[in-house]
Amino acid sequence: MITNIETGTRVDEVARGIYQISTRLDVIPGGFTFNSYLIADDEPLLFHTGYRKLFPVIVEAIEKVIPAQKLRWIGGSHFEGDEFGALNDLLAAAPEATPFGAEIGVLTSINDFAAQPARGLQDGEEFSIGSRRMKWLYTPHVPHGWDCGILFDLSTRTMLCGDLFTQPGANMPAVTETEVLTASEGMRAMMDYYAHATSTSAILERLASLRPSMLACQHGSAYRGDGAALLRELGATLERE
Numbered sequence: 001m002i003t004n005i006e007t008g009t010r011v012d013e014v015a016r017g018i019y020q021i022s023t024r025l026d027v028i029p030g031g032f033t034f035n036s037y038l039i040a041d042d043e044p045l046l047f048h049t050g051y052r053k054l055f056p057v058i059v060e061a062i063e064k065v066i067p068a069q070k071l072r073w074i075g076g077s078h079f080e081g082d083e084f085g086a087l088n089d090l091l092a093a094a095p096e097a098t099p100f101g102a103e104i105g106v107l108t109s110i111n112d113f114a115a116q117p118a119r120g121l122q123d124g125e126e127f128s129i130g131s132r133r134m135k136w137l138y139t140p141h142v143p144h145g146w147d148c149g150i151l152f153d154l155s156t157r158t159m160l161c162g163d164l165f166t167q168p169g170a171n172m173p174a175v176t177e178t179e180v181l182t183a184s185e186g187m188r189a190m191m192d193y194y195a196h197a198t199s200t201s202a203i204l205e206r207l208a209s210l211r212p213s214m215l216a217c218q219h220g221s222a223y224r225g226d227g228a229a230l231l232r233e234l235g236a237t238l239e240r241e
């Protein structure tokens with residue numbers, strides 16, 4: 001469903017109760033998409049706020065699914081404008097929401113930036129948002145950011161994987177069952193957005209062991225399929241370099 005004619009922002013349910021809010025911006029040749037994920041449950045959760053300037057279209061899209069003031073959790077993978085830029089505008093719209101991120105992210109950035117105290121999640125920590133449990137995995141420097149982590153919905157096995165498997169392009173389907181590694185490797189060749197860390201393949205293997213059925217990317221299509229196989233293929237590719 002297109003929720004804003006001017007920006008082309010759309011909302012699609014990509015897994016049970018998980019809504020992808022996607023806006024394309026011409027930040028690179030060929031275009032690029034910015035996705036937020038709204039999980040509609042007793043305590044609705046938003047992962048990636050989008051840039052601050054995108055707040056009006058993000059809140060407009062959220063409102064097509066739930067009243068924005070019902071949001072209880074607002075977080076992201078790591079502290080960057082596309083992940084947390086609209087946080088304070090969203091907190092004004094949803095005063096009962098708690099910002100969250102990795103413990104180190106809360107320490108270094110989120111608590112400095114946010115209008116309300118944030119919750120720092122420990123590696124492996126689980127929390128309930130109603131009918132489902134979410135699990136936080138701390139993934140420092142994978143693909144980048146000391147404070148990087150991913151959020152995993154244990155009930156649908158959806159991995160909110162942030163900048164992993166970033167695919168360029170403007171007109172991306174919400175979900176694809178075609179592998180996204182080739183496209184994301186093309187992006188990595190164009191812009192070296194990975195930290196050159198030593199523990200990357202061990203972290204990717206740890207994510208694979210969760211056997212995600214969907215990789216919900218922040219940029220590009222969400223991939224429905226054998227997420228573990230794709231994570232292991234990415235790990236092997238990085239190892240070869």
Ligand SMILES: [Fe+2]
Nearest residue numbers: 078080144163
């Ligand atoms: Fe990033």
Ligand SMILES: [Fe+2]
Nearest residue numbers: 082162163218
């Ligand atoms: Fe990003």
